[in-house]
Amino acid sequence: MxxxxxxxxxxxxxxxxxxxxxxxxxxxxxxxxxxxxxxxxxREDLSSVRGGNRIQRMEECIRGSLRGDYQVQLLSGHPGSGKSTELRWLAGELQ
Known part of the structure; x- marks a missing residue:
């Protein structure tokens, strides 16, 4: 749940x-x-301490994909680590 x-x-x-x-x-x-x-x-950009900007690479894959070429990405982390926050931020950037 x-x-x-x-x-x-x-x-x-x-x-x-x-x-x-x-x-x-x-x-x-x-x-x-x-x-x-x-x-x-x-929101704070913590990519420098998380080992690189994986969210930016996700954005590049999504923006570079062809129409109908759906992207599958895995974003993992412990509860409260900011996964949903990063995805909400990415959604805003993509809009």
């Missing part, structure tokens, strides 16, 4: 940049999906 995430806008409830431990924990809480303006305000 998929986890249910709360639908709140973190950036409406947090002062950013975070200045105390409570605000840092709230901004990094994996219980919340980063969507909309939260995605733009809170």
């Amino acid at each position: 998929a986890a249910r995430f709360e639908s709140i806008v973190l950036t409406d409830q947090l002062e950013l940049p975070a200045r105390d431990a409570r605000s840092v924990r709230a901004a990094c809480n994996p219980r919340f999906d980063l969507v909309g303006k939260d995605l733009l305000a809170l």
Whole structure:
């Protein structure tokens, strides 16, 4: 069964940049999906510490594919590692 995430806008409830431990924990809480303006305000590009920009390579494969040539990609990681956040960001870039 998929986890249910709360639908709140973190950036409406947090002062950013975070200045105390409570605000840092709230901004990094994996219980919340980063969507909309939260995605733009809170997403960090961590490709340099994750071993390269795999999301950019996914984007290049998708953009370079021919019409009707559906791409199959595997994106794995532990819970809360940012897989959904990266895919939401990629979807926005592709639109």
